[in-house]
Amino acid sequence: MLKLSGEALQGGMGFGVDPKVLTAVAREVGTAAKQGVEVAIVVGGGNYFRGTSAWDGLERATADYVGMLATCMNALMLQSALEKQGVATRVQTAIEMKEIAEPYIRRRAIRHLEKGRVVIFGAGTGAPFFSTDTAAALRAAELDVDVFMKATKVDGVYDCDPALNPNAKMHKRLQYNDVMTQNLRVMDETAITLCKENEIPVVVFNLYTPGNIMRALCGDANQGNPAGRRGQRA
Ligand code: GTP
Numbered sequence: 001m002l003k004l005s006g007e008a009l010q011g012g013m014g015f016g017v018d019p020k021v022l023t024a025v026a027r028e029v030g031t032a033a034k035q036g037v038e039v040a041i042v043v044g045g046g047n048y049f050r051g052t053s054a055w056d057g058l059e060r061a062t063a064d065y066v067g068m069l070a071t072c073m074n075a076l077m078l079q080s081a082l083e084k085q086g087v088a089t090r091v092q093t094a095i096e097m098k099e100i101a102e103p104y105i106r107r108r109a110i111r112h113l114e115k116g117r118v119v120i121f122g123a124g125t126g127a128p129f130f131s132t133d134t135a136a137a138l139r140a141a142e143l144d145v146d147v148f149m150k151a152t153k154v155d156g157v158y159d160c161d162p163a164l165n166p167n168a169k170m171h172k173r174l175q176y177n178d179v180m181t182q183n184l185r186v187m188d189e190t191a192i193t194l195c196k197e198n199e200i201p202v203v204v205f206n207l208y209t210p211g212n213i214m215r216a217l218c219g220d221a222n223q224g225n226p227a228g229r230r231g232q233r234a
Helices: 019-034 060-084 106-114 132-143 176-181 189-197 212-218
Strands: 002-004 040-043 089-093 118-122 148-152 202-206
Touching: 002 132, 019 060, 019 212, 040 060, 040 132, 060 089, 060 118, 089 106, 106 118, 106 132, 118 132, 132 148, 132 189, 148 212, 176 189, 202 212
Parallel strands: 002 040, 002 148, 040 118, 089 118, 148 202
Antiparallel strands: none
């Protein structure tokens, strides 16, 4: 399971999708898929709209639904970018919009993965008050994936924000509980709890470093994870 934040897709543009970032991601995911790794993707929507930072007067549930629609735009563009790389894909959405994508059907998603198609999930969990990290953890558990790969704008999990503190220290390895007790904010608690309860290893890596998706999949010593072999599911 590869979790891509919408914000990461905007690259240096500040809004929307940077075609260069999208193409680079598609190329790397394509390399993994062509090597036989089964890849599922949940994409966020923060490059268009973020439910949690909506203005006063817009109720949270509505804001979250708008955010879910934003993820679907990213899912469709990612599908297009992947298909340009010759990768077979299917988009499934948690809110039915069947003129543009398949509805989410767990067993169907699994068959797509088994057939070597990259499956992109849009519309989060389909319910408000959940993050797309939680959607990714939920789908990861449902699909029984080998690894949860969280793509970020930094190299890993730090003890404090590396953008604000140049002395921030990166953690090489953490227990699930550490994320909660040390309030590390790499993922929200619902997402990390789902990963913990289902024993899904989480790898956090920098999306902008070329080769990192494959490195994370193949189990770089620093990132130490079990996926990346033919027939593995991520
Ligand atoms: P197999 O049964 O493994 O061949 O899977 P498949 O996805 O190729 O079969 P299907 O004939 O169901 O789908 C063909 C195309 O239609 C694919 O691109 C699907 O994503 C798309 N598709 C299937 N169901 C829906 C749907 O409900 N809405 C939309 N928009 N597309 C769909």
